[in-house]
Amino acid sequence: MLDIKRIAEDKDNIKVTLLNRNCDVDIDSVLVLYNKLKDALKKVETLKEKSNKFSADIAKFKKQGKDTKDIVKMVADDKSNIKILDQSIAELEKELKSALAYIPNIPDSSVPIGKDESGNVEVLVFGDKPKFDFSPKAHWDLGNDLKILDQTTAANITGSRFCIYRGLGARLERSLINFMLDTHTKNGYTEIFAPFMVNADSMFGTGQLPKFEEDMFKVASTDYYLVPTAEVTLTNMHSQQILNQLNLSYCAYSACFRKEGGSAGRDSRGLIRQHQFNKIELVKICTQESSQEQLEIITKDAQSILQLLELPYRIIELCTGDLGFSSAKTYDIEVWMPSYNRYVEISSCSNFGDFQSRRSNIKYRDSNGKTKFAHTLNGSGLAVGRTVAAILENYQQNDGTITVPKVLLPYMGTDKISL
RNA sequence: GGAGGGAUACCGAAGCGGUCACAACGGGGCGGUCUUGAAAACCGUUAGAUGUCAAAGUCACGGGGGUUCGAAUCCCUCUCCCUCCGCCA
Numbered sequence: 399m400l401d402i403k404r405i406a407e408d409k410d411n412i413k414v415t416l417l418n419r420n421c422d423v424d425i426d427s428v429l430v431l432y433n434k435l436k437d438a439l440k441k442v443e444t445l446k447e448k449s450n451k452f453s454a455d456i457a458k459f460k461k462q463g464k465d466t467k468d469i470v471k472m473v474a475d476d477k478s479n480i481k482i483l484d485q486s487i488a489e490l491e492k493e494l495k496s497a498l499a500y501i502p503n504i505p506d507s508s509v510p511i512g513k514d515e516s517g518n519v520e521v522l523v524f525g526d527k528p529k530f531d532f533s534p535k536a537h538w539d540l541g542n543d544l545k546i547l548d549q550t551t552a553a554n555i556t557g558s559r560f561c562i563y564r565g566l567g568a569r570l571e572r573s574l575i576n577f578m579l580d581t582h583t584k585n586g587y588t589e590i591f592a593p594f595m596v597n598a599d600s601m602f603g604t605g606q607l608p609k610f611e612e613d614m615f616k617v618a619s620t621d622y623y624l625v626p627t628a629e630v631t632l633t634n635m636h637s638q639q640i641l642n643q644l645n646l647s648y649c650a651y652s653a654c655f656r657k658e659g660g661s662a663g664r665d666s667r668g669l670i671r672q673h674q675f676n677k678i679e680l681v682k683i684c685t686q687e688s689s690q691e692q693l694e695i696i697t698k699d700a701q702s703i704l705q706l707l708e709l710p711y712r713i714i715e716l717c718t719g720d721l722g723f724s725s726a727k728t729y730d731i732e733v734w735m736p737s738y739n740r741y742v743e744i745s746s747c748s749n750f751g752d753f754q755s756r757r758s759n760i761k762y763r764d765s766n767g768k769t770k771f772a773h774t775l776n777g778s779g780l781a782v783g784r785t786v787a788a789i790l791e792n793y794q795q796n797d798g799t800i801t802v803p804k805v806l807l808p809y810m811g812t813d814k815i816s817l
Numbered sequence: 818g819g820a821g822g823g824a825u826a827c828c829g830a831a832g833c834g835g836u837c838a839c840a841a842c843g844g845g846g847c848g849g850u851c852u853u854g855a856a857a858a859c860c861g862u863u864a865g866a867u868g869u870c871a872a873a874g875u876c877a878c879g880g881g882g883g884u885u886c887g888a889a890u891c892c893c894u895c896u897c898c899c900u901c902c903g904c905c906a
Contacts, residue, residue: 439867443875450875453887457835466886473886640865642827642846761865769865 399498399756402432415504418511418718428497435490442483449476499608503753505718506690506727512717518730519717524701525710527734528792535798536737537790538668541567543798544817547669558666559658559673561783566815570789571676573809574782575651578678578703582779585699587649587680592631594653595622600634603758605724605750615655615673624655628679629776636683637758640769644762645692646683649779651676669783670742676782682775683760686752689773690727693749697729700745700779706805709788710734712741726751731780733788744784747777
């Protein structure tokens with residue numbers, strides 16, 4: 399949520415930045431609403447002041463035994479006017495709030511300007527892509543041949559875009575979850591295990607609602623949604639709070655649920671795009687001054703998993719046209735996927751500035767005792783299913799077996815996945 | 818699911834129709850006096866939103882609605898928490 403006052407003060411600039419991220423919201427009509435609301439508020443507050451004063455007089459007069467009939471009638475008349483005005487104010491506020499709810503965050507000034515993903519900037523390449531002296535297989539074929547992944551059976555019991563992990567496949571998924579959480583808690587993140595269902599307020603707070611309702615699974619006969627990411631639970635743990643202590647760091651495992659409505663037919667094979675997948679999420683809540691620095695840290699912490707797993711990856715900075723709705727600045731981490739012959743997103747690390755904290759009302763007191771909106775950040779650390787896919791493909795051997803990455807040995811209990 | 822009890826500032830809690838939200842009283846936090854230092858004691862300080870250059874003002878006692886000239890206080894409703902009973906991993 400943007401600050402309406404900031405929009406009013408910096409209208410022209412904000413129009414340009416919104417165009418840069420391909421958003422064509424009519425800012426002028428929002429400001430018309432805002433001015434109408436301000437006028438109505440001024441009017442009603444004057445009336446309220448008057449009637450409050452007279453009401454206090456009534457109490458005084460009664461004590462003195464004076465007659466209050468006339469004054470009571472006068473206040474009663476004002477009251478009915480106030481009621482009408484209050485109703486129109488409530489309507490204006492609702493309209494303004496819902497208009498603001500659909501306006502995306504303003505990109506940070508450091509974000510490269512671009513129309514779409516072709517404008518993204520590669521900022522770092524890490525590791526060497528594996529060279530195979532045989533024809534490498536895709537992870538779904540490897541998983542099928544090794545009998546560790548089974549989409550057919552999952553389609554049978556649920557539907558498309560689900561997967562069953564079996565034997566060492568299931569063990570690999572679980573090992574990665576534990577390895578990632580262990581690594582992040584060593585780096586100072588507090589581990590959280592939170593509900594997989596949240597209410598609509600939480601979904602609004604982090605920006606999934608109202609605009610992206612179609613992307614979410616809603617639980618029938620309840621007002622609850624299945625979380626699309628643990629970002630929702632971790633960030634909203636502190637909604638409606640004034641925090642005394644900041645620079646909070648959380649990590650959590652959660653299953654994530656997404657409809658993937660707009661991607662029919664894309665990545666339908668394998669683990670890349672599922673309706674349900676596991677993810678370790680990192681969330682930071684910090685002061686306004688430190689969020690830029692914290693974004694670099696959270697990105698580094700997410701990368702550390704890939705470095706320890708010795709998987710080749712690169713980092714790109716998203717340009718204005720490719721930035722997510724709530725984000726002010728985002729680094730995507732992409733892992734090398736031999737079967738795609740390109741890098742595939744495995745983590746997205748974002749600084750949201752005060753966009754989410756305005757929505758979910760997360761504040762802190764600065765050193766002068768003034769309350770301010772906190773800054774929030776998050777990053778995947780990492781998407782587990784895609785990590786499994788990357789390990790299978792990058793660590794495959796000529797004989798169809800998979801070498802287990804060294805750091806996973808204590809978790810896997812074996813150095814090789816074979817039939 | 819049944820029956821009760823609650824929700825007030827960082828925490829506990831008073832208030833039960835106008836004098837109690839510039840929120841009593843405790844505790845905590847912060848600052849100070851005293852002390853070699855600490856403890857204790859004493860003194861001071863500590864609270865939302867909106868608005869404004871600053872004020873004034875307006876709003877806020879879990880959320881929403883109602884009664885009243887006036888509601889933290891009365892009524893309705895929703896949410897959440899606690900206790901007991903029932904059911905149940």
